[in-house]
Amino acid sequence: MTEGRIVKALAGFYYVMDQDQIFQCRGRGNFRKRKVNPLVGDWVEYESSNKTDGYIMDVKERKNELVRPPIANVDQAILVFSAVQPDFSPLLLDRFLVHIEANDILPVICVSKMDLVEETSEYEKIQMYIEKYRDLGYEVIPTSTKTDDSLEMFYPLFKDKLTVFAGQSGVGKSSLLNAINPELMLETNEISSHLGRGKHTTRHVELILFGNGLVADTPGFSSLDFLNIEAEDLSKFFPEMNERRGDCKFRGCSHTSEPKCAIRAGVESGEIPDFRYEHYVSFLQEIKDQKRRY
Structure with a gap:
């Protein structure tokens, strides 16, 4: 055999x-x-x-398994989020990051359409988020609408890895994949101005050789609810919280109201960004609500 x-x-x-x-x-x-x-x-x-x-x-x-696209043993996910059209969403990005971390997949954040940001204040705000995620240890690649330039930055990342693309609809995932392999001719998720969302296209999954690695030729990711994540495990999937979990006074600390919580202390000292902690609390509540419903 x-x-x-x-x-x-x-x-x-x-x-x-x-x-x-x-x-x-x-x-x-x-x-x-x-x-x-x-x-x-x-x-x-x-x-x-x-x-x-x-x-x-x-x-x-298998080391992991995704539902959409149906694919196993993924090493890396390139999360494509646009600076504008649609607007950059750290809340949605953190939702993706939690699922990526929970599946033991290496995330790479791509902020696309940076060249379309017109207001200086908006550009500085997005740049601030980019720096915050880099400080947390994430690789962040800002790209422009000129896909050829972007590909040069991505090329070394694919070596010896199975990579999937995921992220918001209409942010340029299909454009990047088409640039990787022009034969794909993926529909490029034009944005509906009425809904502000891209149009979805469904197809079978195929792995294509690129940059000495394999890339899934369809954008997507498994459903983004938290059904398979327990409330007490959620902080494991925020790396900056995971490294402090053991320093809380109480085992099983939810990091919301308990005294001598190392994670809340990290928020107060500025080592954990406020917006990340707010997203953690929001996801935690969602998990608790889901458990009650089911």
Whole structure:
């Protein structure tokens, strides 16, 4: 048996990449009984006498799994958020970051359309957010509407990683992917001025070779509710809070009202940005409300 990675799943066939060759495979007959559902990104063991008649014999353990796009073993997510059209949203960005951190995926923040910010005050505000996220240890890449320039900055990031793009609708994810692989011809999510949101397009997922790594050719991310995150774990997914959790006086501190809370002390000293703490409290309440409903 040989090992490879699924780079495309379509019409019951799995396309397995082994070094620089692709083998068309079917799943073993007992997969359905065992409720094994191979995903794009899975490492698998397969047998094949030629390039079109292979069988996947086993699926290796996954380090993570996303729902939308349906993909496994993601190393990195490039989160694309625009400076304007639509306006930059740190609240939505933090929601994405929590999910990325919870899935053990490395986030890279891309702030697109920086060249379209017209007011100096607005530019300075976005620049302030960029610096805050960098201070927290996140890689942040500001880009312009000239996608070719942006690609030069991204190219080294893809090496030896499986990367997905995610973020707000209509921010330029599809434009970046089209620039990576012009054959994709993805619809570029024109913004509806009425709704201020991009139009969604659905397609099968395929991994494409780029920059000595693999990139998912469809923008998206799993649903952004917090159903799989427990209230007591939420602060783990804010790195600046996670490193202080052990210093709180009480075990199981919710970091909202308990005395001698190291995280609230970090907010007061300015080491934890106010807006990040406010988002944490908002998400915490959402998780508690969800648990009551379910």
